[in-house]
Amino acid sequence: MSVSQTQFRAAMMDAAQPVPDGLSDARGDGAGKRFDVYRNNVAVSLTEALEQAFPTIRALVGDEFFKAMAGVFLRQSPPGSPMLMQYGETFPGFLSSFQPVAHLGYLPDVARLEQAMRESYHAGDAVPADPAALQDLPPDRLMAARLELAPATRVVRSPWPIHSVWMATNQGGPAPTPAAQDVLITRPELDPQLTLLPAGGAEFIEALAKHSFGEALATAQRAAPNFDLTTTLGALISGGAIARITEG
Numbered sequence: 001m002s003v004s005q006t007q008f009r010a011a012m013m014d015a016a017q018p019v020p021d022g023l024s025d026a027r028g029d030g031a032g033k034r035f036d037v038y039r040n041n042v043a044v045s046l047t048e049a050l051e052q053a054f055p056t057i058r059a060l061v062g063d064e065f066f067k068a069m070a071g072v073f074l075r076q077s078p079p080g081s082p083m084l085m086q087y088g089e090t091f092p093g094f095l096s097s098f099q100p101v102a103h104l105g106y107l108p109d110v111a112r113l114e115q116a117m118r119e120s121y122h123a124g125d126a127v128p129a130d131p132a133a134l135q136d137l138p139p140d141r142l143m144a145a146r147l148e149l150a151p152a153t154r155v156v157r158s159p160w161p162i163h164s165v166w167m168a169t170n171q172g173g174p175a176p177t178p179a180a181q182d183v184l185i186t187r188p189e190l191d192p193q194l195t196l197l198p199a200g201g202a203e204f205i206e207a208l209a210k211h212s213f214g215e216a217l218a219t220a221q222r223a224a225p226n227f228d229l230t231t232t233l234g235a236l237i238s239g240g241a242i243a244r245i246t247e248g
Contacts, residue, residue, distance in 0.1 A: 046074045049084040054091060054114050056169050057107065069098065085122065089115060106160035113162050113183060113194075116154040120185045120192040126150035128188075128240035137247075143214030144248035152187035153241040155202050163196045184232075186239025193239060200224030201232040212248055 047070040051058050058066040073094050079087045092111035101107050128150070137145060156162065159180045167173030182202035184195040197205075204220035204227065211219070220227040236242050 049087045053088045053118055054111055056114055056166055057111050059169050106165055109158035109160050109162050110165050113156045113166060116156050116185050117192045120152040120154050120187050123152040126243040129242045129245050131237045133245050141247055145213045146246045146248060147208050147213060147242050148244035150241050150243045154185040155205050157182045157202050163194060184235055186241045188240040195235040198228040198231050200227030204232055
């Protein structure tokens with residue numbers, strides 16, 4: 001009897017499933033014990049991949065709970081790629097519907113932040129544009145210019161204080177206070193870095209992907225009349241996030 005890929009995957013990802021009929025070892029004997037060992041190794045590897053991908057979530061819920069939660073997730077979401085570094089991209093969505101952590105409303109967005117950091121880490125390289133080229137543009141030409149952002153640039157928006165939670169968990173920052181926070185992720189060197197954006201900062205950066213500098217600025221000012229352009233632009237420049245400046 002042959003074993004379908006669907007049967008094999010279902011049994012591989014769930015220890016409660018029996019060993020599929022028709023599996024045998026090199027001697028032709030039943031593969032029960034060998035399959036159990038292999039299944040356990042797969043579960044351990046995927047759990048470790050999640051632990052490395054979401055260390056803040058692991059720290060927030062504790063090792064034991066994280067492992068149990070990972071066991072539920074991997075049964076629902078088997079890997080779609082042989083590259084373990086990509087595993088877990090749907091983990092933030094899983095947390096949104098995982099009832100045991102429903103009281104931790106910020107948890108899915110913290111996971112989204114960590115997923116965005118993973119994406120930033122693995123994104124393509126880009127040589128930053130010379131900041132002087134931006135500073136030397138006359139106001140009218142600056143307003144018409146388009147800024148292309150580096151592939152590693154990400155913005156994560158949340159009604160929760162996700163930057164403060166991340167800082168408190170990983171760098172001993174102060175205890176978070178309730179507040180919505182938008183976070184810029186850049187990769188000026190090897191590792192992604194986080195910057196808390198001022199009001200309107202996220203709108204400005206997101207608008208830059210589709211519009212001119214002037215249009216992006218107007219979008220930010222509609223969202224926040226006191227938008228701090230200097231701080232936001234400084235974060236983009238220092239993070240090497242501006243890859244190209246094109247005059248319209």
